Amino acid sequence: MKILDFIEQIPVVILDRAKEYIVSGLTQKLSEAAPGEWVAFVRGTDKYKVQIWLKDEDIIRWHCSCPFDMGDVCKHTAAVAIMLKDILVKAPVISSNCDSAIDASQKSQPAKELMVKLSVAEWQSFAQYLFAHDDGAEKLFNKHFAERNMDNKDDYYLFVTDALDSARDYDNGDYYHDPDDVYLELHDLLDQARKFVRDDNHQEAWDICSVMLREVLVSIHDLPDYQGETTHLTEQITDSIGDIWESCKPQIKSDIFEFLYDISTQPGFLGSDVHNSILCLMAYAVTNINQEESFLTILDKCIDHHDAHTEREWMVARLIGCKINMYKQLGRPEVAMQVMKENLQYHNIREKLISTLIEGKNYAEANELCLQGIQNAISEKRARYINSYHALLLKIAEQTENIPEQRKWLEEIFWTEYFSLDRYIKLESLYPEEHRAKFRDRTIARIQSVKSSSQVEKLAMIYKHDNMNQALLELIQEMQIGGDLLEKYAAHLAGDFPCEILQLFEALLQKISQVADTNAYPRITRCMKQMLEIEGGKPKVIAIRDFYKLQYKNRKAMMRELNDNFSAI
Numbered sequence: 001m002k003i004l005d006f007i008e009q010i011p012v013v014i015l016d017r018a019k020e021y022i023v024s025g026l027t028q029k030l031s032e033a034a035p036g037e038w039v040a041f042v043r044g045t046d047k048y049k050v051q052i053w054l055k056d057e058d059i060i061r062w063h064c065s066c067p068f069d070m071g072d073v074c075k076h077t078a079a080v081a082i083m084l085k086d087i088l089v090k091a092p093v094i095s096s097n098c099d100s101a102i103d104a105s106q107k108s109q110p111a112k113e114l115m116v117k118l119s120v121a122e123w124q125s126f127a128q129y130l131f132a133h134d135d136g137a138e139k140l141f142n143k144h145f146a147e148r149n150m151d152n153k154d155d156y157y158l159f160v161t162d163a164l165d166s167a168r169d170y171d172n173g174d175y176y177h178d179p180d181d182v183y184l185e186l187h188d189l190l191d192q193a194r195k196f197v198r199d200d201n202h203q204e205a206w207d208i209c210s211v212m213l214r215e216v217l218v219s220i221h222d223l224p225d226y227q228g229e230t231t232h233l234t235e236q237i238t239d240s241i242g243d244i245w246e247s248c249k250p251q252i253k254s255d256i257f258e259f260l261y262d263i264s265t266q267p268g269f270l271g272s273d274v275h276n277s278i279l280c281l282m283a284y285a286v287t288n289i290n291q292e293e294s295f296l297t298i299l300d301k302c303i304d305h306h307d308a309h310t311e312r313e314w315m316v317a318r319l320i321g322c323k324i325n326m327y328k329q330l331g332r333p334e335v336a337m338q339v340m341k342e343n344l345q346y347h348n349i350r351e352k353l354i355s356t357l358i359e360g361k362n363y364a365e366a367n368e369l370c371l372q373g374i375q376n377a378i379s380e381k382r383a384r385y386i387n388s389y390h391a392l393l394l395k396i397a398e399q400t401e402n403i404p405e406q407r408k409w410l411e412e413i414f415w416t417e418y419f420s421l422d423r424y425i426k427l428e429s430l431y432p433e434e435h436r437a438k439f440r441d442r443t444i445a446r447i448q449s450v451k452s453s454s455q456v457e458k459l460a461m462i463y464k465h466d467n468m469n470q471a472l473l474e475l476i477q478e479m480q481i482g483g484d485l486l487e488k489y490a491a492h493l494a495g496d497f498p499c500e501i502l503q504l505f506e507a508l509l510q511k512i513s514q515v516a517d518t519n520a521y522p523r524i525t526r527c528m529k530q531m532l533e534i535e536g537g538k539p540k541v542i543a544i545r546d547f548y549k550l551q552y553k554n555r556k557a558m559m560r561e562l563n564d565n566f567s568a569i
Contacts, residue, residue, distance in 0.1 A: 007082060014075050017078075029041050044076060050063070072556060159185075202244050206252055217266075253285065261291075270305055279295075280319075283329070313346065337356065347382070447459055456479050460472060487530065505531050512527075522561070541566065
């Protein structure tokens with residue numbers, strides 16, 4: 001079917017919505033991914049991928065990842081088809097007199113509506129006219145769309161600043177670049193820096209990272225950061241600088257420290273999260289006494305700043321940790337130990353000291369510090385640290401091969417943290433053989449006493465592990481809401497209870513198929529394939545398939561799914 005005929009057959013209401021998507025800039029990155037296969041992405045409730053396959057300019061197939069299944073063509077596919085039409089259908093070229101190419105009725109229309117109607121040829125002609133009449137237009141066009149070949153620090157600077165300018169201007173009405181695309185470009189440049197590190201070209205990697213970090217920090221308050229992209233990018237840059245430092249020459253190490261020191265002393269920067277991240281990186285970049293003194297001056301100033309805000313206690317502990325790391329990497333563990341002992345009021349520092357003592361096999365002192373830490377955390381109502389101390393006590397018990405202590409602390413962890421079957425198995429193994437059944441029954445009873453759906457998966461894992469198949473089946477029958485347990489444990493139970501499992505699948509499929517949602521069809525296929533593996537399942541799958549073909553024949557995506565997977569049975 002020719003593309004114009006294809007568009008003509010789309011209902012008007014869907015075409016109108018499709019045009020709104022195009023006008024709003026929600027249809028993006030249309031390109032020919034392979035010969036005859038065109039791909040674009042459309043932002044709706046989610047970001048959907050649209051594919052259109054052509055043969056001799058005829059549309060032979062199309063697909064959208066959205067859940068729409070109430071007709072042949074969704075609004076996302078329609079939007080891409082309209083854009084594709086402008087590429088495939090040659091339109092008249094705009095004359096040199098640009099105004100005469102737009103009739104009087106068009107002049108009164110908003111520009112965004114006109115943009116949708118222009119073909120590629122018209123856009124090209126308009127661009128040529130604009131370049132000829134506006135000296136800055138071609139420069140602006142190249143700034144946003146030209147590819148760069150970068151081989152020196154100045155090129156990196158221009159690329160980064162142009163990208164950041166584009167991201168900053170997005171909220172001011174400059175739609176040349178979506179901020180998401182800008183951040184992807186910067187991440188691509190950072191990937192190039194990582195490649196230079198792998199190739200031992202540390203100077204080139206450092207040129208990229210230093211430019212990126214400085215310019216991002218200069219612009220950080222002006223950049224859109226809808227989903228934390230700027231913060232994430234900054235963290236990635238500092239991580240890459242750390243990678244450079246680990247293997248570069250002394251001169252570059254010195255450059256790195258001086259650069260970070262210069263940034264960290266900028267006015268208005270003290271106390272920010274990025275500043276703290278840079279200080280943590282600087283701790284590993286210190287190589288001599290002068291750098292140590294400079295670093296400690298900034299670090300202590302930052303600690304004092306955070307100390308004045310009790311809600312920033314975790315940051316104070318992090319910065320003290322930077323000081324500890326600096327002394328360790330300088331080969332002065334005794335000073336690092338002293339700093340830890342002077343700051344035991346911070347749980348993170350106490351944990352660091354305990355881990356150091358365990359490494360040195362100083363178990364008695366480590367054990368005492370853990371017990372004191374638990375008491376402090378209980379009085380402060382800080383459950384996370386209680387769990388951390390339990391884990392450290394378990395580690396001490398394991399290294400000292402103290403079975404009763406292992407049972408004690410593992411059981412504390414088992415009931416206070418997330419459920420883990422591995423923990424259950426480990427805890428079970430710590431009991432003598434004759435006591436394991438009693439431990440299992442006690443565990444099951446305690447889980448059942450908590451009236452919560454989150455406990456169901458815990459019971460299911462225990463039932464399967466201990467081959468309590470009847471109990472597992474009854475649990476699935478009782479909790480048959482979304483069917484997740486059924487899909488997970490059907491293969492395990494099918495040998496003992498084939499009829500019951502098939503009945504559960506039939507009930508689940510009846511529920512799932514009531515809604516026309518393409519996202520549900522792969523799950524229907526998955527369940528039907530599981531049924532085929534069960535004794536007596538094939539006739540039931542055939543019956544379900546035939547019923548679907550009769551009942552839901554207008555659901556095109558469902559019919560394709562059935563034909564692709566079950567036509568041969």
